[in-house]
Amino acid sequence: MKRSYVGVILLCMVLFLCIVFTQKAVNAYYFDHYRSVIIYAVLNMLLFPTAIMIYRRERDVE
Secondary structure: OOOOHHHHHHHHHHHHHHHHHHHHHHHHHHOOOHHHHHHHHHHHHHHHHHHHHHHHHHHHOO
16 A cells, blocks of 8 residues: 555645644634634635645555
8 A cells, every 4th residue: 555645745735724724714713804714714624625625536546
């Protein structure tokens, strides 16, 4: 069960984007920019199914 570098790099990029969107949401909440908080939270929630899709695609590759 060998992993390809492309899948690992894509999962790392998704993780990085999750961290960035979470940090931006917290920062926007601190400065009372609630519309931005909702946008970043929705983007963060959309990344989770993307990560699962990438993981399952890489898991099934032989």
